Amino acid sequence: MADELGQVQTMLDKLEYGHIHIAAFGRVGVGKSALLNALLGERRFSSGPLHGETKRADIAAWQAQDAGGIYLIDTPGINEVEGEARERLAHEVAGRADLVLFVVEGDLSSSELAALRLLAAEHRPMLLVFNKADRYTRSDRALLLTTLTERTAGLLPAGRIVATSADPAEQLVVQVDEAGQETELLRQPPQQVADLKETLWNILEAEGKTLSALNASLFAGQVSDRIARRVIELKKELADKVVRNWCLAKGVVVGLNPIPVADLIGAAAVDASLVIHLSRIYGLPMSRHEAGQLIRTIGYQMALLMGTVWAIHFLSAALKAGSGGLSTFLTAATQGAVAWYTTYVVGQAARRYLEQGKSWGEQGPKRVVSEILASVDRESLLAEAREEILARLRRDKAQKE
Numbered sequence: 001m002a003d004e005l006g007q008v009q010t011m012l013d014k015l016e017y018g019h020i021h022i023a024a025f026g027r028v029g030v031g032k033s034a035l036l037n038a039l040l041g042e043r044r045f046s047s048g049p050l051h052g053e054t055k056r057a058d059i060a061a062w063q064a065q066d067a068g069g070i071y072l073i074d075t076p077g078i079n080e081v082e083g084e085a086r087e088r089l090a091h092e093v094a095g096r097a098d099l100v101l102f103v104v105e106g107d108l109s110s111s112e113l114a115a116l117r118l119l120a121a122e123h124r125p126m127l128l129v130f131n132k133a134d135r136y137t138r139s140d141r142a143l144l145l146t147t148l149t150e151r152t153a154g155l156l157p158a159g160r161i162v163a164t165s166a167d168p169a170e171q172l173v174v175q176v177d178e179a180g181q182e183t184e185l186l187r188q189p190p191q192q193v194a195d196l197k198e199t200l201w202n203i204l205e206a207e208g209k210t211l212s213a214l215n216a217s218l219f220a221g222q223v224s225d226r227i228a229r230r231v232i233e234l235k236k237e238l239a240d241k242v243v244r245n246w247c248l249a250k251g252v253v254v255g256l257n258p259i260p261v262a263d264l265i266g267a268a269a270v271d272a273s274l275v276i277h278l279s280r281i282y283g284l285p286m287s288r289h290e291a292g293q294l295i296r297t298i299g300y301q302m303a304l305l306m307g308t309v310w311a312i313h314f315l316s317a318a319l320k321a322g323s324g325g326l327s328t329f330l331t332a333a334t335q336g337a338v339a340w341y342t343t344y345v346v347g348q349a350a351r352r353y354l355e356q357g358k359s360w361g362e363q364g365p366k367r368v369v370s371e372i373l374a375s376v377d378r379e380s381l382l383a384e385a386r387e388e389i390l391a392r393l394r395r396d397k398a399q400k401e
């Protein structure tokens with residue numbers, strides 16, 4: 001049990017504590033704070049036209065904001081710190097961050113290039129963000145991107161330069177009403193950070209770090225369909241893994257301490273911690289009480305749909321296996337397999353409920369549970385469960401001998 005649960009725990013710890021640190025770096029006023037705010041979708045870092053909104057060059061004064069697994073770190077501008085101090089700062093950023101966003105607002109100055117070289121030497125994943133792209137025409141923007149690519153050749157891998165408009169300047173728009181009356185209005189064009197999010201996701205995926213990024217608010221709203229799909233897929237993959245590990249752990253425990261088959265559905269209540277962990281994967285944490293209620297709902301539907309007929313079927317199967325002169329191991333494994341099955345149904349139902357944002361949908365829990373029951377090949381799931389549990393029980397026995 002300790003073994004299997006340990007595995008599950010490690011995976012969850014990775015999810016919950018495997019934070020990713022992304023630091024914005026660059027000159028004062030290029031829009032580092034604005035960019036981080038745009039990524040967060042909230043104004044959490046102070047940003048503004050007055051030079052040096054982010055004043056302190058002191059590392060302790062650096063601000064960090066949790067975006068749900070990803071920490072965004074705002075840093076002071078580099079042009080206030082010269083020479084040695086800048087070098088130290090660059091090392092410190094690179095040493096702490098998993099990913100550096102090197103923000104510029106046009107072509108690179110010589111001090112920017114020097115800082116970029118220092119960071120590149122740290123071999124940390126880095127992105128060059130060309131912010132304030134809204135200030136350029138389409139053709140100037142393309143020209144600048146080409147220049148930036150040329151000047152950073154050898155320092156950055158291909159595809160690491162992204163244009164953004166974190167806080168685009170307001171534009172004068174003329175509105176004409178029905179009477180032909182014209183009014184001039186100041187409007188802010190939409191922020192452009194979608195390409196940056198896409199690139200960030202690609203880097204995290206290449207580094208095998210998407211697990212920690214699953215619940216990052218950065219990848220929740222205003223992302224491409226592809227990212228949104230990947231997030232859902234990854235959550236499902238992870239949830240399936242957790243459910244499977246839990247099934248195995250539960251199966252082994254029940255196999256070792258057989259309980260009356262009729263009690264197995266009741267024993268599903270033990271699955272509260274499974275549901276709690278699943279709820280964290282979906283970023284919708286549940287209390288033990290809430291998880292217990294959910295399990296009661298699922299258990300009730302299971303009992304209605306499967307009934308005691310089902311339990312008796314398994315009871316007799318288990319007894320037959322036992323009386324047929326087979327090892328007690330096999331009887332134990334059969335019991336364990338039934339426990340596995342109930343935990344599987346509970347886990348999958350809970351996953352569906354969480355996937356829909358803590359809702360059973362219009363059709364209610366009965367429909368969801370019956371769909372799950374219909375979708376699993378019960379015999380092959382039980383056979384597989386029995387095999388796995390038997391293998392585990394034999395291994396444990398061999399270890400004891």
Ligand SMILES: Nc1nc2c(ncn2[C@@H]2O[C@H](COP(=O)(O)OP(=O)(O)O)[C@@H](O)[C@H]2O)c(=O)[nH]1
Pocket residue numbers: 027028029030031032033034035046047048049050052053054077131132133134135164165166167168169
């Ligand atoms: N036009 C334009 N202005 C921006 C953009 N991003 C930031 N700014 C402005 O640039 C100024 C400095 O931004 P701030 O985030 O404080 O820069 P920081 O010193 O690098 O943190 C602010 O007045 C922002 O409104 C952008 O994408 N387009």
Ligand SMILES: [Mg+2]
Pocket residue numbers: 032033034046047053054074075
């Ligand atoms: Mg700032």
